Amino acid sequence: MDTPKRHYTRPLDLKHGCIDMNHGAGGRLSAQLIEEVFARAFDNEFLRQGNDGALLPVPVGQQLVMATDGHVISPLFFPGGDIGCLAVHGTLNDVAMLGATPLYLSACFILEEGLPLADLKRIVQSMASAALDAGVPIVTGDTKVVERGKGDGVFITTTGIGTVPEGRVIGGARARPGDAVLLSGTIGEHGVAVLSQRASLEFETTIKSDTAALHTLVAAILAAAPVGAIHVLRDPTRGGLATTLNEIAGQSTLGMMLNESAIPILPQVDAACELLGLDPLYIANEGKLVAIVAPEAASAVLAAMHAHPLGRAAACIGRVKEDENCFIQMDTRVGGRRVVDWLSGEPLPRIC
C-alpha cells in the first residue's frame, strides 16, 4: 500500500462521491484513495513504510501461523456489524484457532465502480476500529477496481500472521476419544442477522451478528489448561457448528456424540430458524469457537470461558468417540438420536 505524499487538487468527496475506474488505475487518483481513505484510517508504523509490502519484526523462538479469508458478505452492513469488522475478526480468529497470537493483518479490497465513497469510508473505519480493539495492525494492502456489474460493492480479503510457541500444536486432526466438546456460546446469530437484512427476506428481528475477535478468549483457554490439553480450536463460521464438527471428525477419524439440549441458542434465533425452515446447527457464527479438550481439563477450561465476556454462555455439548465412519450423532431435545450430517444444500449464500 503505497502512500506517496502528494498534494491533490481537491480532497475526495467522501460524502457524495463514488468509486470510478480511475481509483483503480494505479495513478494519482489511486494514490489519493489510498492516502485519504485507507492509510489515514489504518495508520501505523508498518503501513507508513510505504512500500508494496511491510517489513515486520517477529519474536524469537516462535513458529508462524498464516491464515487468509475472503469476505463477500451481502448486504455489506447488517445488525451488529459490517464487512469491515467481519474481515478483521474472521482472519484474526483463524489465526487464533491455531493457538497463535495474531500480530499483523493485510487487506485487499476489490471495489465495484459506483460504490459510494461514504460506504467505503464507513467500512474502512469499522476495520480500523476492529484492528485497533484487537491490537493487530493492518500493515499492508492492495486495492483494485472492477467495472459496474463485475463485482458487488466491495470484497475484502484479509490475511493474518501470528506466532505460536514451538511445540504448541492445535489442529483439527488432534481430537482424541473421550475429549470434551466445548462451545463458547449461543449459535446462529450471525447468519440470522444477515438473513434478516436480505431484500427478499426482510423480517423483523432484534438479533445481532456475534462478530468478534476471539484471540483473547483463546489466550484465556490456553492459560487455563495444562500444556497439550487443548487439542482442537475452531470457529464454526460458514456451514455452522455441524459442518465444523464434521470437518474435525473427518480430520481426526473419530465420531462425536452431542447433546442437543446442551447447545446454547437464543430463543429469538430458535424462533427465526423455525420460521425460515433452517437448522441452526448449519447457520454461520462469527464470534464463537469450539474447543475440543482433554477430559481432565474440561471443567477448568469451561470456567475460564465463563469468566471471559465472549464465553459467558459456554457449554460442554458432547464427547468425542471412536467411529471409523466419522459420524456426528446427537441426542435430540425430544429424546431421539440423529446423525448430524454434512450440509449438501445451500441454506445461506454470501454469509461471510
Next chain:
Amino acid sequence: MDTPKRHYTRPLDLKHGCIDMNHGAGGRLSAQLIEEVFARAFDNEFLRQGNDGALLPVPVGQQLVMATDGHVISPLFFPGGDIGCLAVHGTLNDVAMLGATPLYLSACFILEEGLPLADLKRIVQSMASAALDAGVPIVTGDTKVVERGKGDGVFITTTGIGTVPEGRVIGGARARPGDAVLLSGTIGEHGVAVLSQRASLEFETTIKSDTAALHTLVAAILAAAPVGAIHVLRDPTRGGLATTLNEIAGQSTLGMMLNESAIPILPQVDAACELLGLDPLYIANEGKLVAIVAPEAASAVLAAMHAHPLGRAAACIGRVKEDENCFIQMDTRVGGRRVVDWLSGEPLPRIC
C-alpha cells in the same frame, strides 16, 4: 483450506461442470472443490495440515516481510500467462522487492457462479506450476462463490511472506541523489499482451506478457552489490514505469533525470503503443524491476542483471537528483526534455 478426507458420490466434472453457489456454501461440495481442485494441485506439507491456517517455521534472526495483491485481470487468459501464474508472480515480486526471500503464499479465490470448472482447473494448475517453479508453496487459502453477475469469473488475492536479514533495509524512501536508476528489461509487454486480447480491441500481435517471478534476479542483484548499496527495488506493474518512479521520487523527496533512448522497449510494443495512442511508460509490466543503487555499485549490479535470464536487456536509464518538487524529467529521443508526470487518466483497467 480444510482438506477433510471424504468420499464423494462422484468426482467433480472438471471437463463440463461449472461453479455453482453450493461450491461456496461450506458444505460437502465446498470440501470436494477444495480437495479435488485446490489441495490436489497445491499439495504440500503445510496445506496438508488441513486447518483454517498454516503453521510455518521461520529462520532465526530474520525479519518478516508481508505483501498482498489482488488480481482482477480481464481476460483470465492472455498471451504468455493467465490470472493464476500472475497471482503467484505478482505477490512473490512484492515480497522480493523488499530484498526478502519469499517463503510462503496464501491464496483466496472469489469465484463467480457459472465459471467453467475446466477454466478453474487450468488457472489452479498454472498457479501450482508457478509456485513450484519459484519454490514457494501455497500454504493456506479460502474460496468464496458469488452469484452470476456479482463477480467476473475469478478474482485471486494472494499474500506472501518472506524473510530478510536484520539490517537489510530496501524501500521507496531510500533513494539518494546521484543513485543510478537501473531497469531490468524491456517495458510494456504485459499491458499490450492483455490489451491485444480484449474483445473490443482485438488486434494481431506476437507480444507476450512478461509475467515472471523476480526473486532470483533480486538475489543476484543483492549478491553483486556491497551491503547497503541497493537502495530501492520495485516492480513497475500497474501504472507502469512512470508511476513507479513518481512513487519513489515522492517517498524519497527527490527527482530523477531519465534518458528515453536508454529505456529498453521491443519494437512491436513501441508500434502497438503508437497504434493505440498509449505511452509505454504507463503500461504495466509483470516481470521487470527498477533497482536504484549507489553509483559505485551500478556497473556490478548491471553486469549481474545481464548474467541473469530475466535481466539480459537491463539498462541504466537515469539518475536520481535533488528536486523538492519530486519531478521525473526525461531527455527524449528527439532531443527535447519533458516531465514524466503521474498518470491521471485510465489507460488500462483490469490489467493485473
